[in-house]
Amino acid sequence: MKNYNVGIIGATGMVGQRFALLLADHPNFTVTALAASSRSAGKTYEEALSGRWAMTVPCPQNLKSMTVYDATNDIDTIVSKVDFVFCAVDMKKDEILALEEMYAKKECPVVSNNSANRKTPDVPMVIPELNSDHIKIIDSQRKRLGTKKGFIAVKSNCSLQSYVPALYPLDEKYGVEKVLVCTYQAISGAGKTFERWPEMIDNVIPYIGGEEEKSEVEPLKIWGKIRCGKIVPAKKPEFTAQCLRVPVSDGHMAAVFVTFKNKPTKEEILKVWKDFSGEPQALSLPHAPKQFLNYFEEDNMPQTKLNRDLEGGMAISVGRLREDSQYDYKFVCLSHNTLRGAAGGGVLLAELLCAKGYMD
Numbered sequence: 006m007k008n009y010n011v012g013i014i015g016a017t018g019m020v021g022q023r024f025a026l027l028l029a030d031h032p033n034f035t036v037t038a039l040a041a042s043s044r045s046a047g048k049t050y051e052e053a054l055s056g057r058w059a060m061t062v063p064c065p066q067n068l069k070s071m072t073v074y075d076a077t078n079d080i081d082t083i084v085s086k087v088d089f090v091f092c093a094v095d096m097k098k099d100e101i102l103a104l105e106e107m108y109a110k111k112e113c114p115v116v117s118n119n120s121a122n123r124k125t126p127d128v129p130m131v132i133p134e135l136n137s138d139h140i141k142i143i144d145s146q147r148k149r150l151g152t153k154k155g156f157i158a159v160k161s162n163c164s165l166q167s168y169v170p171a172l173y174p175l176d177e178k179y180g181v182e183k184v185l186v187c188t189y190q191a192i193s194g195a196g197k198t199f200e201r202w203p204e205m206i207d208n209v210i211p212y213i214g215g216e217e218e219k220s221e222v223e224p225l226k227i228w229g230k231i232r233c234g235k236i237v238p239a240k241k242p243e244f245t246a247q248c249l250r251v252p253v254s255d256g257h258m259a260a261v262f263v264t265f266k267n268k269p270t271k272e273e274i275l276k277v278w279k280d281f282s283g284e285p286q287a288l289s290l291p292h293a294p295k296q297f298l299n300y301f302e303e304d305n306m307p308q309t310k311l312n313r314d315l316e317g318g319m320a321i322s323v324g325r326l327r328e329d330s331q332y333d334y335k336f337v338c339l340s341h342n343t344l345r346g347a348a349g350g351g352v353l354l355a356e357l358l359c360a361k362g363y364m365d
């Protein structure tokens with residue numbers, strides 16, 4: 006892979022800080038621009054983050070003295086310094102749509118963690134191990150935007166990064182018909198820490214705005230097919246979801262119930278998970294986990310605290326596979342929401358796009 010200069014839009018936020026850490030020692034990406042809102046603009050990254058650094062390891066030394074730009078007003082300076090940007094901002098949907106399109110139209114590709122463009126039919130929403138072929142839609146998107154290089158690619162919501170990877174390869178072989186999923190989601194998914202959200206200590210909140218719809222609808226785009234310049238979402242599997250906020254710092258757990266068209270044996274399911282790998286593994290991308298789906302035999306595993314950091318937080322942990330009385334099987338899955346589910350997933354998607362020549 007060649008070397009690229011990259012920017013982080015939303016660099017001061019929870020996901021932006023993860024990007025800063027992941028990119029600080031990336032073999033091919035160098036951070037040359039940091040941007041956030043006008044509240045942070047003009048300050049050094051260290052000043053802008055004062056009292057807000059939420060990671061357990063210190064802020065990368067080389068980024069501390071960089072000046073934070075205003076993501077909108079300083080766009081020309083930013084695009085002149087980078088080959089592409091990562092974007093993770095807390096703004097209104099129409100503002101994010103406008104911001105991401107503005108960068109793309111200035112020939113600066115955007116790898117986005119925001120939900121605003123996930124439903125745009127010619128914007129690929131990619132979990133690189135599963136639907137890497139969807140990046141071909143970028144050619145159609147570039148025609149719509151009138152760009153040669155600029156485009157927007159997004160990653161999916163963090164809630165589904167645990168259970169969709171486990172179901173997708175099973176569908177290919179056995180046909181997944183129906184899925185019921187309950188997610189147990191960490192507070193960093195709301196951009197929060199316990200210090201900033203003390204109400205979450207010793208508490209569960211049975212509502213996360215918009216999350217259940219995303220958890221049911223977004224998988225169908227991942228399963229979708231490219232037709233006439235659009236990604237047409239699949240009709241199946243059918244998903245129903247409940248999403249709960251739980252008192253955990255990082256890591257989203259999911260309890261999954263699934264019914265198949267052709268019910269496999271438990272051994273067949275375990276073999277599919279063990280053998281599964283995707284394009285990131287074939288291409289040996291820097292952030293690709295060696296083993297994507299990891300099954301734990303112990304009854305009390307996986308555990309959020311013990312397993313969320315597996316393979317740098319990029320691998321999926323699965324456990325407790327057993328037959329169910331109403332569905333065919335039930336099991337649990339775990340993924341790190343700000344790594345695989347956010348910044349890490351964004352970095353892996355960018356690595357895939359670089360390896361396939363879309364950033365040149």
Ligand code: NAP
Pocket residue numbers: 014015016017018019020021040041042043044045046076077093094095096118119120162163193194195196197342343346347
């Ligand atoms: P966050 O911690 O609240 O950070 C928000 C970021 O957006 C900050 O850098 C903030 O800059 C910036 N921002 C706000 N208004 C802006 C504006 N007008 N122009 C430019 N930048 C602006 O939020 P987060 O948790 O990192 O989430 C960011 C995005 O990622 C959201 O769309 C979220 O849905 C998505 N996401 C988050 C997770 C997760 O696990 N946290 C997972 C997947 C996706 P200032 O510091 O200057 O205000």
